[in-house]
Amino acid sequence: MSGFDDSDFVRLLEIIDQTEKERRSETAGNFSKSTLEDGYGDYGGSYDRVVSGLIFAGTEPDLIYGNIYIEDGIIKEIEELSGSQMKSRNWIVPRFINAHTHIGDTLLKDPPLGPDITPYAYKRDLDSLVRPPNGLKHRFLSDLSQEAAIDSMESAIWDMYQNGISVFADFREGGLSGVAALIEASKNAGRGIHPIIFGRPTFSGFDSAASGSDFSASHLFLDELRDLLDVADGIGVSGTNDLDEYILAKIAAKTQSKRRRLAIHAGEKDRSDIEPALSLDPDLLIHMTHAEESEIKIAADREIPIAVCVRSNLVTGVGLPSILSMLDAGISVCVGTDNVMLNAPDMFEELHFLSKIYGISDATLFKMATSNGADALGCRFTGSIEVGKKADMMVLNAKSLNLKHVKDPLAGFVRRARADDILGII
Structure with missing residues (x-):
């Protein structure tokens, strides 16, 4: 029977260290395009950036799948799409x-x-x-x-x-x-x-x-x-x-x-x-x-x-x-x-x-x-995801161990979401 030798232990420590570095990078907002399933990154059209996923839009909010188009830090357009058209299921929530x-x-x-x-x-x-x-x-x-x-x-x-x-x-x-x-x-x-x-x-x-x-x-x-x-x-x-x-x-x-x-x-x-x-x-x-x-x-x-x-x-x-x-x-x-x-x-x-x-x-x-x-506080430039407002958003990992299997995303956000569910901050 094979045992767990020193080389295995060293490799395990390397994996843990790399995982921790990635987690810290994501928490700080330095996440890659692949991390968000192509839900965040440069956009080939007339906008600086597009963010895709389940959008908590407006103040109530209205939960819709779609794209958020951002230019110079301002939300210029929110495009609603069907869930079947979306690759990313991550939650896009106002900060x-x-x-x-x-x-x-x-x-x-x-x-x-x-x-x-x-x-x-x-x-x-x-x-x-x-x-x-x-x-x-x-x-x-x-x-x-x-x-x-x-x-x-x-x-x-x-x-x-x-x-x-x-x-x-x-x-x-x-x-x-x-x-x-x-x-x-x-x-x-x-x-x-x-x-x-x-x-x-x-x-x-x-x-x-x-x-x-x-x-x-x-x-x-x-x-x-x-x-x-x-x-x-x-x-x-x-x-x-x-x-x-x-x-x-x-x-x-x-x-x-x-x-x-x-x-x-x-x-x-x-x-x-x-x-x-x-x-x-x-x-x-x-x-x-x-x-x-x-x-x-x-x-x-x-x-x-x-x-x-x-x-x-x-x-x-x-x-x-x-x-x-x-x-x-x-x-x-x-x-x-x-x-x-x-x-x-x-x-x-x-x-x-x-x-x-x-x-x-x-x-x-x-x-x-x-x-x-x-x-x-008189900060009406933020507080909700709406056209014309500042793009103050956080992207939450809908597949995290904490949020996986949540049936009602709004309830999940309010009652159980945590900071370690944040993939990135915009």
């Missing part, structure tokens, strides 16, 4: 819109979530983790060098790219230097992923209780706010309980006058900051975990979208938002992954949790993770 992140805390992954209460359990404490200015996160960030901040955020951006994310909306702490660090990290990442930056003033040396009489401090605050709005896409407020009315009013007024976006955490831990947040008429509300029907109705009447971060809410133990009530009220609900220190920025996982916890329809969840987020 995700991650509507709420904090990637500045990437270097603080998986911190203690609270004090131990038994030898095998701890009590979760949201304020001790993230409330400014003395929460663990903010103490950590205050000691973080600019170089370390840029490097860590660059890795988070690259991670999001590999997970099929096209746009992410980040609450960037640290004033102007914090925004500058994220801009530099995005530039260094050098990939097709677009940040929407919600800056946050530092309020350094500003005694808000004396804001009406302390002219010099007020002047410094207004200067910083003006400078932030010159470089950021908007302002991200940690919560109305963290700031006084003077500061909040100035932020809202200046943001509106500069035609920037105002996003606010509201109702994450309790209801106390929801009404003040609504009074500022923000462009985006984050969490609304403890919102009641009356507050949901106000948000709906004012057409304020809400970004939900369910995995984050579960980690911090604050409860779960009434997403079904939000949808019933007609609110445009979008999805975020929140702090990198608490969860990987993985929109596939976010969809899995939402599907299993709430029983929301696959089509609705698809919109929440794509076009709803694009609309909420």
